[in-house]
Amino acid sequence: MKTIVVGGGASGMMAAYYRQISGNQVILFEKNEKLGKKLYITGKGRCNLTNDCEPQEFLNNVVSNPKFLISSINSYTPKDVMDFFEAYGLQLKVERGNRVFPLSDKSSDVIKTLKYALETAGVDVRYNETVVDVLAENGVIKGVVTDKKEYLCDNVIIATGGLSYASTGSTGDGYKFAKSLGHTVTELRPSLCGLNLQGNDFKELQGLTLKNVKLSAKDKKGEFYSEQGEMLFTHFGVSGPLVLTLSALMNMRKPSDVTISIDLKPALDGQQLDLRVLRDLNAKINKEFKNSLDELLPKALIPLVIKRSNIAQNKKNNSITVEERNKLVSVLKGLEFKVASLRDYTEAVITSGGVSVKEVNPKTMESKLVKGLYFVGEVLDLDAFTGGFNLQIAFSTAHSAGVAEE
Ligand SMILES: Cc1cc2nc3c(=O)[nH]c(=O)nc-3n(C[C@H](O)[C@H](O)[C@H](O)COP(=O)(O)OP(=O)(O)OC[C@H]3O[C@@H](n4cnc5c(N)ncnc54)[C@H](O)[C@@H]3O)c2cc1C
Structure with a gap:
C-alpha cells in the first residue's frame, strides 16, 4: 500500500515511521527545507516532548474532546513515547510536573532522533514540496497534488498542524483540505496564549x-x-x-x-x-x-x-x-x-478547534467520510494544557494512524 503523509512535524514524522514499519511504502512531503521547524521552538528550545504520566492523568489535561483520545492514548502511552525515543538513542530526563525533556536540553536532538528513525525505516522524505490539493473520488482517496506534480496513493495522512507560529510552516492547509473533502472544521481559536x-x-x-x-x-x-x-x-x-x-x-x-x-x-x-x-x-x-x-x-x-x-x-x-x-x-x-x-496566533502555543472528531474514527484516525484519509496531530479538534500533553496528542494520534493498516 502507498501512503502519503502531508507535513513533517511531530505527528507527520511519527505517523510516517509507523506506517513504513507496518509494511507500507511512505512518502512524506514537507513544505520547508527541513523537518520539525515547530518542534525546534517547543519548550523554549528544549522540547517538552511528553508528560511521564498514566493515560488517565493525560486525559485530565486534555481540554477539547478527551474521550476521543481514550483509545489512542491507551495504545500509545507517554511511556511508549519515551521508550521510542530512548530506543533510538535519545536520553531523557523528567522534570517538575512530570515534564519530559531530552537530557541535552536541545529540541534539535528530538528532531534528529525522529529523522534518524525515518531514515532507518526507509521513509522517502521530500523537502520543499507543498501539497496543494488532496484528491478523492467516490469517497475514496486517490492521491495528492503538490506544487511540483500529482501523486497517486491508497492512503493520505494529513499532519499539517494548526495555525499558530505560521512561520514554522503551520499555515492551516489541512483545514482547507478537510473542508474540500466534506469535513467539518470547528471554530478555530488561538490557545495557550x-x-x-x-x-x-x-x-x-x-x-x-x-x-x-x-x-x-x-x-x-x-x-x-x-x-x-x-x-x-x-x-x-x-x-x-x-x-x-x-x-x-x-x-x-x-x-x-x-x-x-x-x-x-x-x-x-x-x-x-x-x-x-x-x-x-x-x-x-x-x-x-x-x-x-x-x-x-x-x-x-x-x-x-x-x-x-x-x-x-x-x-x-x-x-x-x-x-x-x-x-x-x-x-x-x-x-x-x-x-x-x-x-494572536503568532504568539499562541496551539490552535483550539479543528477537524471535527465526530467524523474521524478514534481507533485509527481514519475519516468516516473518505476511505483512506487520515488526520493526526493539531489539525484535529484536540488540545491540551502545557506540560508535554500536546506533543503526546500528536504522537498518540500519529501512532494510531500509522499502525492502522497493519
Ligand atoms: C512556541 C511553542 C512551544 C511549544 N512547546 C511545546 C512543548 O514544549 N510541549 C508540547 O507538548 N507542545 C508544545 N507546543 C505545541 C506543539 O508544538 C504542537 O502541538 C505540535 O507541534 C503539533 O504537531 P503537528 O505535527 O500536528 O503539527 P506541526 O508540528 O505544526 O507540523 C506541521 C508540519 O506540516 C507542514 N505542512 C503544513 N502544510 C503543509 C503542506 N501543505 N504541504 C507540506 N507540508 C505542510 C509544516 O511545515 C509543518 O512542518 C509548542 C508550540 C509552540 C508554538
Missing part, C-alpha cells in the same frame, strides 16, 4: 511577575477558573503559566465577557488579611497611606491598589476608616481586569 486586557491601568504594571497569586476568571455564567501560581503583566495585558491555562478554557466563551480577578494574598482569608493590613497601617500610624503598603505589595502594584481602594493617597493612616480598610482588603483579594481578547 496571553490575554489582551481592556482599559489602560494595567499598563503601569508591565514587567511585573506575580508568584503565588490566585487567578480566577468569570463570565456571565459565573466563575469557570481558579488556580494558584504565577502570572505576569505585559504591554498588552497578562501572560504566564496561569494565564496560558486560562486561555485554553476560553474556547467556548466570548473573551470580552470574561473578567479576571487576582487574589494577591491567597494564603490569608479576608479576616487575616485585614489584621495584617491593620498591623502595617498601625506601624506607620502618622504616615500617609501611599507610603504604607511597601511591606505588603510589590512597588509597581501600589498606585493601582490605592486607586482601586478609593482611599486618598495622602490620607494619614490614623484617619483611615474601617469601611476604607474593608475596601482595601477586597481589592487585595480580588484585583479585577476585563479581558478584551486573546492574543
Whole structure:
C-alpha cells in the first residue's frame, strides 16, 4: 500500500515511521527545507516532548474532546513515547510536573532522533514540496497534488498542524483540505496564549511577575477558573503559566465577557488579611497611606491598589476608616481586569478547534467520510494544557494512524 503523509512535524514524522514499519511504502512531503521547524521552538528550545504520566492523568489535561483520545492514548502511552525515543538513542530526563525533556536540553536532538528513525525505516522524505490539493473520488482517496506534480496513493495522512507560529510552516492547509473533502472544521481559536486586557491601568504594571497569586476568571455564567501560581503583566495585558491555562478554557466563551480577578494574598482569608493590613497601617500610624503598603505589595502594584481602594493617597493612616480598610482588603483579594481578547496566533502555543472528531474514527484516525484519509496531530479538534500533553496528542494520534493498516 502507498501512503502519503502531508507535513513533517511531530505527528507527520511519527505517523510516517509507523506506517513504513507496518509494511507500507511512505512518502512524506514537507513544505520547508527541513523537518520539525515547530518542534525546534517547543519548550523554549528544549522540547517538552511528553508528560511521564498514566493515560488517565493525560486525559485530565486534555481540554477539547478527551474521550476521543481514550483509545489512542491507551495504545500509545507517554511511556511508549519515551521508550521510542530512548530506543533510538535519545536520553531523557523528567522534570517538575512530570515534564519530559531530552537530557541535552536541545529540541534539535528530538528532531534528529525522529529523522534518524525515518531514515532507518526507509521513509522517502521530500523537502520543499507543498501539497496543494488532496484528491478523492467516490469517497475514496486517490492521491495528492503538490506544487511540483500529482501523486497517486491508497492512503493520505494529513499532519499539517494548526495555525499558530505560521512561520514554522503551520499555515492551516489541512483545514482547507478537510473542508474540500466534506469535513467539518470547528471554530478555530488561538490557545495557550496571553490575554489582551481592556482599559489602560494595567499598563503601569508591565514587567511585573506575580508568584503565588490566585487567578480566577468569570463570565456571565459565573466563575469557570481558579488556580494558584504565577502570572505576569505585559504591554498588552497578562501572560504566564496561569494565564496560558486560562486561555485554553476560553474556547467556548466570548473573551470580552470574561473578567479576571487576582487574589494577591491567597494564603490569608479576608479576616487575616485585614489584621495584617491593620498591623502595617498601625506601624506607620502618622504616615500617609501611599507610603504604607511597601511591606505588603510589590512597588509597581501600589498606585493601582490605592486607586482601586478609593482611599486618598495622602490620607494619614490614623484617619483611615474601617469601611476604607474593608475596601482595601477586597481589592487585595480580588484585583479585577476585563479581558478584551486573546492574543494572536503568532504568539499562541496551539490552535483550539479543528477537524471535527465526530467524523474521524478514534481507533485509527481514519475519516468516516473518505476511505483512506487520515488526520493526526493539531489539525484535529484536540488540545491540551502545557506540560508535554500536546506533543503526546500528536504522537498518540500519529501512532494510531500509522499502525492502522497493519
Ligand atoms: C512556541 C511553542 C512551544 C511549544 N512547546 C511545546 C512543548 O514544549 N510541549 C508540547 O507538548 N507542545 C508544545 N507546543 C505545541 C506543539 O508544538 C504542537 O502541538 C505540535 O507541534 C503539533 O504537531 P503537528 O505535527 O500536528 O503539527 P506541526 O508540528 O505544526 O507540523 C506541521 C508540519 O506540516 C507542514 N505542512 C503544513 N502544510 C503543509 C503542506 N501543505 N504541504 C507540506 N507540508 C505542510 C509544516 O511545515 C509543518 O512542518 C509548542 C508550540 C509552540 C508554538
